[in-house]
Amino acid sequence: MNARPDWLRTELDRYPRLSLADYPTPLQFAPRLSEQLQRPIYLKRDDEIGPGGGGNKTRKLEYLLAEARQRGARKIATFGGLQSNHARITAAAARHLGMEPHLFYFDRQPPRLDGNLFLNELFGARMHFIPFGGGSDAGMTLETTIRLVSLVAWLRLGRHYFIPVGGHTWRGCLGYVRAALELDEQVRMLGIEEAWIVMAAGSGGTLAGMMAGLQLAGSLLRPLGIDVGHLWKDFPISIARLATELCTRLGRPHVFAPAEIPLLEKSYVGARYAIPTAQGQAAIRRLAQTEGVILDPVYTGKAFAGLLDLVDREQLGRVEPIVFLHTGGLPALFAQAQMAGLAQPA
Numbered sequence: 001m002n003a004r005p006d007w008l009r010t011e012l013d014r015y016p017r018l019s020l021a022d023y024p025t026p027l028q029f030a031p032r033l034s035e036q037l038q039r040p041i042y043l044k045r046d047d048e049i050g051p052g053g054g055g056n057k058t059r060k061l062e063y064l065l066a067e068a069r070q071r072g073a074r075k076i077a078t079f080g081g082l083q084s085n086h087a088r089i090t091a092a093a094a095r096h097l098g099m100e101p102h103l104f105y106f107d108r109q110p111p112r113l114d115g116n117l118f119l120n121e122l123f124g125a126r127m128h129f130i131p132f133g134g135g136s137d138a139g140m141t142l143e144t145t146i147r148l149v150s151l152v153a154w155l156r157l158g159r160h161y162f163i164p165v166g167g168h169t170w171r172g173c174l175g176y177v178r179a180a181l182e183l184d185e186q187v188r189m190l191g192i193e194e195a196w197i198v199m200a201a202g203s204g205g206t207l208a209g210m211m212a213g214l215q216l217a218g219s220l221l222r223p224l225g226i227d228v229g230h231l232w233k234d235f236p237i238s239i240a241r242l243a244t245e246l247c248t249r250l251g252r253p254h255v256f257a258p259a260e261i262p263l264l265e266k267s268y269v270g271a272r273y274a275i276p277t278a279q280g281q282a283a284i285r286r287l288a289q290t291e292g293v294i295l296d297p298v299y300t301g302k303a304f305a306g307l308l309d310l311v312d313r314e315q316l317g318r319v320e321p322i323v324f325l326h327t328g329g330l331p332a333l334f335a336q337a338q339m340a341g342l343a344q345p346a
Contacts, residue, residue, distance in 0.1 A: 005181075008216050011250045012178055015171065016066040020058050020093060021049035027186040027323070032290040037311050040321040043293060044183060044197075047300075047328035052092020052119060055085045055328025056206055059175030060167030061093050067171060068161035069097060075160035077153040078167075079104035081229075081274050083298050083332040086166050086203075088116040091125035101125040102157055104149060106132050115335025128156065137272075142168060142203065142232040166203025168238075170245045176209020177216070177246060183323065184219045194220045196316050199325035200303035201225030201263055202273075204232075204239040206327065211239075211262070212246035215254055221323075224316075226306040227265040228299050229273030236261040268306040274298050276336055279305035284333075296329030297336045 025048060030041040050058025068076060076094040080087040080103070087103045094101035103120055109129040113121050120127055130152070140148075146164040153162055167173070187195055197214075201207050207225035214221050225239075232238060236258040243261075247254040270277035280301035287293050287304060295301045307324055310316045 005217055008177070008181060008213075008250065012174060015063060015174055016070060017062045017174075018066045018069070018097075020051060020062050020096075021054075023049075024182045024186060025049055027183070027190075030291045030293075033287070036290065039311070039319050040192075042195075042321065042323045043291070044323050044325045046179070047326045047330070050089055050093070051096050052089050052123065053328070053331055055089050056325070057086040057089045057167055058093070059179055060172035060205065061090060061163075061175075063174050064163050064167055064169070064172045065093055065097060065099075068099070071161060073099060073161035075100045075102060075157055076163065077102040077104065077157055077160050078163040078165070079106070079149050079153075080165050081105070081298075082107055082110065083116045083274055083335055084165075085116060085299070085327075085329050085332070087125075088119050088123075088331065090163060091120050091123040094125075095123050102128065102153070102160065104128045104130065104153060106130050106149075115333075116331045117335070119331055138230050138233050138235070140232070141234050142238045145232070164203075166205050168203045168205040168242065170242060170249055173205045173209035173212070173242060173246055174249075176206050177213035177250065180210045180213025180219070180221075181217055184214065184217050184221060187221065187321075187323070192321055195222070195321040195323055197221050197223045197323045197325060198303065198307045198316075199223070199225055200228045200299040200327055201239075202228055202231070202299060204235060204263075205242065206325070207261075207263065208239045208242040209246065210325075211256065212243045212250070212254075215243075216247060216250060216252055223262055225261075225263040226268055226303040227263060228269060228302045230266050230269045231273055234258075235265060236263055239263065264306060268302050268309070270302070274336075277302060277305065279309065283308055293326070294330055294333065295326070296332040298332045299329045300327060
């Protein structure tokens with residue numbers, strides 16, 4: 001492999017970026033789990049970064065909120081599911097920068113605000129609950145949904161800086177191009193050249209950024225996204241489009257075809273987005289009891305369940321190291337512990 005491409009770091013530095021965390025995040029070896037699975041397992045701890053409880057969206061917000069501040073924005077708006085980690089971190093980061101956060105949810109307001117919703121209230125975020133009757137059935141593309149919510153936000157708020165669900169923009173996903181360089185350097189230092197990088201895929205931006213970054217870096221690491229929601233029509237097309245645009249913006253055009261997007265859809269979603277699965281519940285307990293690391297039932301629990309199943313079925317080779325990108329989500333665990341069977345009834 002070639003030396004780390006300094007040109008890519010230079011290209012990334014052309015775009016304004018705030019500092020919301022310390023890097024690199026740890027690449028933690030999981031010794032007991034590795035012994036059980038008979039191959040090296042590592043955890044990339046992006047759950048430990050950022051404001052308001054932390055999580056992977058911090059990397060995207062560093063670029064997005066830098067642009068918002070440049071534009072003199074006073075209000076920040078975004079949207080997501082009721083237990084959206086992205087919405088919660090956006091609210092915390094906005095307050096940190098003296099901005100007013102507005103969070104849109106297209107669902108009824110729950111009788112009790114718990115988990116991420118409780119933290120949003122603590123940050124003083126304005127939460128807009130608009131129950132329009134839609135479902136998590138992949139009936140619309142991600143791009144159509146973003147355009148519709150953007151219009152609703154403008155009609156309700158007037159002037160503001162709008163962030164799509166999960167920070168799904170080329171600018172936000174520069175954060176995961178940078179993360180790909182960081183991770184590639186970390187595994188090299190361990191003497192690893194080839195490995196699987198497994199992650200949850202909700203809005204797909206983290207996967208798109210990792211794909212673009214690893215491609216541009218000439219890395220042999222292989223990303224794999226595990227769909228946790230079956231939320232969007234033509235989801236691989238959206239990810240391919242975003243990864244392609246990232247390469248173009250960074251000066252080395254590369255076209256990703258939808259058919260080559262490393263995404264497993266539907267297999268580990270369960271009933272639908274944000275509904276825990278038995279496999280996810282077991283995965284949460286297994287990692288907690290082998291390594292003392294906590295996952296959540298909405299995103300990382302389902303993705304880690306997918307990793308374990310794929311290893312059991314030898315779908316990820318037999319000996320290659322695996323890195324699980326831990327994207328965060330701890331507050332959702334407290335909101336859904338009872339539903340997920342992770343807590344005893346009171």
